[in-house]
Amino acid sequence: MNQTPQPGEVSRRKFLGSSAAAALAAPFAVNAAGANDKINVGMIGVGIRGSLLLERLYGGSQDTATVTAVCDAYTGNLAKACARIETLSGNAPKRYADYRELLHDKSIDAVIVATPEHLHCTMLIDALEAGKHVYIEKPLAHTIEEGEKILHAAEKSKQVVQVGMQNRSNSLYTKAKEMVAAGMIGEVHYTRAFWYRNSLDNAPAWRYAIPADASEQNTNWTAFLGSAPKRPFSKPRFFQWRLYWDYSGGIATDLLVHQTDIAQFVLGKPAPLSCVASGAILRWTEDDREVPDTFSAIYEYPGAFHVNYSCYFGNDHYGYGEQFMGNEGTIEVLNRQNLNFYPEKLGGKAPERVAARKELSIALPGNDTKAVEAHIRNFFEAVRGREKVIAPLDAGQRANISGHLATLSFRLNQKVFWDETTRQYTA
Secondary structure, X not given: OOXXXXXXXXXXXXXXXXXXXXXXXXXXXXXXXXXXXXXXXXXXXXXXXXXXXXXXXXXXXXXXXXXXXXXXXXXXXXXXXXXXXXXXXXXXXXXEOOXXXXXXXXXXXXXXXXXXXXXXXXXXXXXXHOOOEEEEEOOOOOOHHHHHHHHHHHOOOOOOEEEEOHHXXXXXXXXXXXXXXOOOOOOEEEEEEEEEOXXXXXXXXXXOOOOOOOOOOOEOHHHHHOOOOOOOOOHXXXXXXXXXXXXXXXXXXXXXXHHHHHHHHHHOOOOOOEEEEEEEOOOOOOOOOOOOOEEEEEEEEOOOEXXXXXEEOOOOOOOEEEEEEEOOEEEEEEOOOEEEEEEOOHHHOOOHHHHOOOXXXXXXXXXXXXXXHHHHHHHHHHHOOOOOXXXXXXXXXXXXXXXXXXXXXXXXXXXXXXXOOOOEEEO
């Protein structure tokens, strides 16, 4: 098991200073596939998230791309995904037990990586070295250091990389960004973000169902562990990896990063300056989970700006959302499908320009599904050289930094700081 880092250890961590994070904002136009040829895609990881991405690929990009190869560490996932691809495309994909063999397949143009986060860094760098374009699920990496390593590796590559932060492809957040830029809410110094969930007592949060046939014989435990600490085979760790520090940053890197990223996107903010976080296991106390089910974090950003984040797995009344709170109004995006705008009243004394603004509500049920499809489509269009990716590596690392600052703060029980110039964090 990873040991919680000690304050002295964190304060000594240094990273190579470079311009990598600022370089990578736009992909190169490439010719991985002909202008009208379908892009051949390899799926690495086809569990819950990978299966969803597979559906969204064929839902929104079936004329542009097709899945020709699949890799997963559990044979059940592999069989299920291959059967689904045959149904969707009429073609049987190649099956790989080792992702490196998939990367050696010269016929594959791009890969979608939807594995546990602790495997992202190695797989992404290996894919770039193999000449593949990459759609990588968030978070970009399991640590800030790994994210920096990815940035450096990508400097040498002309491949396209899209990070799976699909809120950036959601039309409601695009609208919010436009409204902020138009001055609809005035100066913005504060944003509140939240993600609340709940489930029945017999379905604890992140305790996904373990397949009845799962065994050490049909799961590749060594491949799953990767560089994580070695330990005996464990079904819960394999199928419910989000609950354990060796493979996950918990709420901060699985959920929070979506919302710090979209705040940074809508408001044009860089990585945060600092974070102080608090959390605990309060709702699901009767299993061996290590990551909190209750989490709060406060961020300071350059330019006099704060983000206040909260998450709880024991009540879903308020759901999911961000509230961009300006001096002259508020824009909130709720559950990725509703946008509301409220001008400030200021006790009935609002300036005429503010008082003249009308409240606005937009409802787009199912918009998150469309956003995922748009995000994947944007990736493929970038591979063809027609667009720039909307979630490039530098943005992915900024989100990665925000998530891991929160995890570090929680585990160290102290405020953690990020220096954008030196690419160092300290506690």
